[in-house]
Amino acid sequence: MLKKSNEDWDFAGANIHYMTHGLHPYPARMIPQIARRLIERYSSSGDVVLDPFCGSGGVLVEATLTGRDSFGIDINPLACLLARVKTTPLNPKILMREWECLRGDIRRNLGLLHSKQLKVEIPDFSKTNISYWFKPYMIEELALIKKHLDEIKDDKIREFFYVCFSSTIRLVSGTRKGEFKLYRMPEDEWKKFRPDVFAVFERRVDESISKMGEFFEFVSKNNIKAKAEIFEADTSKLFTEEFPEEGRKKLFEESVNLIVTSPPYGDSHTTVAYGQFSRYSLIWLGYNRDRTLEIDKKSLGGQLKEKEINSKVLEETLEKIRNKGRAREVKSFFVDLNECLQKLYKVLIPKGYACFVLGNRTINGIKIPTDEIIIELGKSIGFELIEVIHRRIPSKRIPWKSSPTNIPGQKVETISRENIIILRKS
Numbered sequence: 001m002l003k004k005s006n007e008d009w010d011f012a013g014a015n016i017h018y019m020t021h022g023l024h025p026y027p028a029r030m031i032p033q034i035a036r037r038l039i040e041r042y043s044s045s046g047d048v049v050l051d052p053f054c055g056s057g058g059v060l061v062e063a064t065l066t067g068r069d070s071f072g073i074d075i076n077p078l079a080c081l082l083a084r085v086k087t088t089p090l091n092p093k094i095l096m097r098e099w100e101c102l103r104g105d106i107r108r109n110l111g112l113l114h115s116k117q118l119k120v121e122i123p124d125f126s127k128t129n130i131s132y133w134f135k136p137y138m139i140e141e142l143a144l145i146k147k148h149l150d151e152i153k154d155d156k157i158r159e160f161f162y163v164c165f166s167s168t169i170r171l172v173s174g175t176r177k178g179e180f181k182l183y184r185m186p187e188d189e190w191k192k193f194r195p196d197v198f199a200v201f202e203r204r205v206d207e208s209i210s211k212m213g214e215f216f217e218f219v220s221k222n223n224i225k226a227k228a229e230i231f232e233a234d235t236s237k238l239f240t241e242e243f244p245e246e247g248r249k250k251l252f253e254e255s256v257n258l259i260v261t262s263p264p265y266g267d268s269h270t271t272v273a274y275g276q277f278s279r280y281s282l283i284w285l286g287y288n289r290d291r292t293l294e295i296d297k298k299s300l301g302g303q304l305k306e307k308e309i310n311s312k313v314l315e316e317t318l319e320k321i322r323n324k325g326r327a328r329e330v331k332s333f334f335v336d337l338n339e340c341l342q343k344l345y346k347v348l349i350p351k352g353y354a355c356f357v358l359g360n361r362t363i364n365g366i367k368i369p370t371d372e373i374i375i376e377l378g379k380s381i382g383f384e385l386i387e388v389i390h391r392r393i394p395s396k397r398i399p400w401k402s403s404p405t406n407i408p409g410q411k412v413e414t415i416s417r418e419n420i421i422i423l424r425k426s
């Protein structure tokens with residue numbers, strides 16, 4: 001029997017940007033209040049929490065704040081950078097000191113750049129469409145800022161400033177704000193668009209130091225020793241040679257007390273394009289274009305796969321999808337997800353809980369009941385269903401909207417409800 005919880009899981013009006021949660025946008029984030037409640041309910045202080053699709057690391061931040069060590073896995077290097085920075089407490093006084101020097105140096109060199117007394121080396125952007133997204137003056141100023149950041153000696157401090165730089169990239173580029181896919185603002189708007197790049201960066205740094213300061217203060221005052229570790233990897237490869245060696249040493253069978261995650265809702269091409277979202281941040285941070293293009297291919301459902309999996313609901317759903325190409329994409333996504341679920345079962349301790357927060361998507365008008373499919377797949381692996389909690393997503397916070405025709409910019413609300421599925425290893 002499924003228990004329907006009477007508790008309020010909507011968290012309408014809750015602040016979701018406190019501490020390091022507010023450092024950088026990322027698509028389809030799990031709100032911290034949900035992560036917190038699940039962690040506190042299904043684990044104890046000192047336990048180990050895993051988020052196998054950790055995105056920007058919201059679950060890991062909450063694990064840290066509640067004194068649990070945690071691990072995150074994500075295929076996307078930008079997600080891993082964000083998760084690392086958000087879970088690494090840095091003393092705001094040290095950040096301020098670094099920032100004072102940086103700010104002065106960058107300002108001085110920007111002056112020289114503007115008066116043509118300085119030339120800045122532009123990174124190799126070959127094969128990218130950089131000039132479609134950034135105007136020449138933006139490219140020069142961003143290149144100058146980046147050069148200064150590269151010179152920061154301390155890895156953790158440098159990564160913190162890279163996160164501020166990445167959010168600046170998003171704000172000054174020609175992408176439509178509030179859009180996860182790469183979609184440029186209308187031509188007349190683009191012509192007039194002339195943000196002060198350094199002023200945007202300064203604002204991002206000031207806000208980010210203040211957010212990091214709140215996190216640092218909480219962790220220090222409460223003497224929190226919990227640590228988060230992030231692996232840039234494919235969760236379906238856990239326990240195999242393809243998974244990073246360091247990760248294999250730490251994520252062995254029965255090494256995790258609790259899993260809390262929001263898996264992707266579907267393949268990246270037709271749902272949330274994490275690769276597209278991250279592309280220009282990553283290119284500016286030095287990743288080559290081909291590597292950024294691989295992200296969506298390596299994500300769940302990124303490549304077509306044919307394999308039998310145990311879900312009647314999935315079979316019935318696939319039959320309803322008339323476009324057989326789309327049906328194959330949906331199937332491939334679940335083949336990959338099933339592979340991940342098998343690995344997650346293995347990594348959990350006996351009686352350990354696995355919590356999945358997800359929405360159901362629609363393809364050509366057909367609802368894909370991801371919640372029911374995960375439950376069926378989970379049961380066939382050995383999980384027991386404990387509870388399904390439904391929550392409404394308060395309207396201003398719908399995590400993603402997608403275009404059923406896949407035409408960028410054409411939005412239809414496809415998810416306004418989320419399901420929280422609690423499974424337990426037998």
Ligand SMILES: C[S@@+](CC[C@H](N)C(=O)[O-])C[C@H]1O[C@@H](n2cnc3c(N)ncnc32)[C@H](O)[C@@H]1O
Nearest residue numbers: 029030053055056058074075076234235299300
């Ligand atoms: C819904 S998002 C997670 C968002 C996260 N809960 C947050 O608050 O930021 C899903 C994540 O799964 C990642 N992903 C997709 N396929 C993956 C795979 N095979 N292995 C690991 N991560 C994957 C995507 O890069 C994306 O960051």
